[in-house]
Amino acid sequence: MLSILGLLLFIFGVIVLIVGLINVFRKSKSAPFFLGGIILFAAGSVLLYIVGSTAENKKTKTSSSETQRTFSSESINGNSSTVENTQNSSQSYEQKKTIDLTSHSDYQFTGMANIKPTKAIVDSGKLTFYFDWRNDDGIADERSFNGSGVTIVLYQNGVELPQLDDSYSGTAQYIEKNTSLEINYDYSLIDESPVTVKMLPLEGEEQEFTFEI
Known part of the structure; x- marks a missing residue:
């Protein structure tokens, strides 16, 4: 206007x-x-x-x-x-999923054990690592994995993962020589980075492999 x-x-x-x-x-x-x-x-x-x-x-x-x-x-x-x-x-590491590990070869520790990775299950920030253990102990007829002389430790980015309760892992169960048993360990994941599995024998060289989660 x-x-x-x-x-x-x-x-x-x-x-x-x-x-x-x-x-x-x-x-x-x-x-x-x-x-x-x-x-x-x-x-x-x-x-x-x-x-x-x-x-x-x-x-x-x-x-x-x-x-x-x-x-x-x-x-x-x-x-x-x-x-x-x-x-x-x-x-990526909170949702449940199963990871096939059978593509990894057997890991032989002469006179102690043979370890064959089978799978890993990721669920709610927890990882369960499964492997078949064969009792190769040349001295005892029966042996548990705890007495096999091989220790398994998992890492992410060089940091050791905390292992959870292993009461039901099968590590204390005795089996006869040259027979196998499935063992499983539970761990708390840090993040979604790759996981390295190290197998440490009392004698001989350690062996390891890495997988994505």
């Missing part, structure tokens, strides 16, 4: 100003008429300036608001993406 009023005053002022100038050149007594034209011209100009400034300020505020909304939206999306990636990463 102000812009229309300002425009009309501006146009009317220009007309009055022109008529006043013509009368001045004709040496007519039109000073008041000429002065009125100047006033109308100035008033119209001021109104147009005010309207233009107001519109520009509104445009600037609108642009700034839209920029902030866009930035906020991108920030939220970015945070959502970060959370989603973190959740996906943790799910």
Whole structure:
């Protein structure tokens, strides 16, 4: 509304100003008429300036608001993406799954034991490592895995995994020479990084292998 009023005053002022100038050149007594034209011209100009400034300020505020909304939206999306990636990463060793380890060869410890990895089960941050142990002890007719002379330790990134209760692992069960028994150990996982299994005999060289979880 102000812009229309300002425009009309501006146009009317220009007309009055022109008529006043013509009368001045004709040496007519039109000073008041000429002065009125100047006033109308100035008033119209001021109104147009005010309207233009107001519109520009509104445009600037609108642009700034839209920029902030866009930035906020991108920030939220970015945070959502970060959370989603973190959740996906943790799910890799939190969700239950079975890992086939039969592709690994037998590990022979002469005069003590033969160890054949079979599988690993990952569930809720816990890993259960399964292997078949054959009693190769050349002295005793019967032996438990605890007495075989071989210790098994698991690592992630060079850090030893804490072993959980092994009461039902089968390590204390005695079996005859040249017979086999399935043994399982439970461990708490640190993260989703690969697991290294080290088999440490009382005598001879240690052996190891690594698998992904």
